[in-house]
Amino acid sequence: MDLWFNERETDNIRVQWKVVRHLYSSVSKFQRIDVVDLAEFGRTLVLDGIIQTTYTDEFIYHEMLAHVPLVSIPEPRRVLVIGGGDGGTVRQVLKHPVERVDLVEIDGEVIRVSKEFLPRLASALNDPRVCIHVEDAIEYVKSCPEKYDCVLVDSSDPVGPAVGLFSGEFFRNIAGILSTDGILAAQTESPLFNKALIKGVFTQLKGVFPQTSFYWCNVPSYSIGPWSFVLAKKTDSPRVALRNPEHCRYYTEEIYQAAFTLPGYFKALFKE
């Protein structure tokens, strides 16, 4: 059977991916969850019809979301990951000598399905340093008594359950649960198709954190164009080297600097 998955990128762009096998489909309390084997990208998690992560290129997004902030402060010990029920971000975090990782994922079904179909990523969630909280991160950060050295927001697109993960109140609450030298990183979508979101996040974070900067990479399965992240710091703490860079396939010591070097059209977003 000639099976293709049609993904909507914008109103005017669709990508069609050849499917080797449709492995799983269900509708959870929050979203539709699918797992497919894509001919070009392998095992792939799809939420509400949008690719979240693929076995072939997940390393790019997850290395950049985790390592850039975690080498930006001296000794991150306690890390909070928001979203990311597939386990890919936690897996990279565990390459650092952290003591504890809390994962707050709203949809327990994403975790269960990832453990079954994406074990290469989700097996990280079985690490004894990981504590899973199946609840709404918006509520979690309001009342959490813990302090974290690093918070990573690994959200899906800003529709459905993830809308509140880009708001000023959410960022202020995160600042409240960060340690003195704490750091926040979040995925912030495409600088081409989500300009208003990026400008909004910049404005919100500027009011909360003394230092806010964007960085970027290219995640091929997030098809049209580059992908962006934001890093927000409470203090000007020194950067450290990654302990085992040989375990990375995208991140290098040099990529750290290069990723913060934005092209003209991206920098221009902050001047408009």
Added chain:
Amino acid sequence: MDLWFNERETDNIRVQWKVVRHLYSSVSKFQRIDVVDLAEFGRTLVLDGIIQTTYTDEFIYHEMLAHVPLVSIPEPRRVLVIGGGDGGTVRQVLKHPVERVDLVEIDGEVIRVSKEFLPRLASALNDPRVCIHVEDAIEYVKSCPEKYDCVLVDSSDPVGPAVGLFSGEFFRNIAGILSTDGILAAQTESPLFNKALIKGVFTQLKGVFPQTSFYWCNVPSYSIGPWSFVLAKKTDSPRVALRNPEHCRYYTEEIYQAAFTLPGYFKALFKE
């Protein structure tokens, strides 16, 4: 009418672009030529069903192909552009104080169609410093009596008329028509889907030029993933600053360095 252009990326990936208007279609001696207005990317040149350049993001590819080599040598005066009948590369070259630009394009129809439908790019071809040669660049570089400071290979994908533009013999002939400090830059496709081509180009150039390095950027309309270029130098000439960087929308002084900083998986191509 709900009109969509289906573009084949690989055997397993297709991109569908909403078309506002199909403006032109013909078959030249070498290829099918189409011009469409894409809802998301504006006026677009399509050759044999593959997007070549769009009004919305052409600046990224053309700035990076032209400015990176042209600031890598002190005083480029004579420039040869191979392919690039749309005029986009020549337009960027003319931002430098060059004396003469030779454009060698095999398909005169591409030039004619671009002048009619892509005037923002192709009007550069009317500049008095530009000399157009409608002929096969493979033959041109064999017997050309001129010497150039800079040769830019702005080819289409390595199928059809462009196949020979990635061969060792072609690069050797280019080396022969470069001045003592001369420099070559060429587009070298995607580091994800054209690994063998990139490795082949690297091997060929290493045998001809003392210094060969790759750089990259992201061209959104070249849909899945990043785009690469190669720079090959005859001598270790000093880099200069671009005179009017404010005229660029992608290139900046900092991007120069960042573009040569390749992620792990790209660097690994040269170790395999």
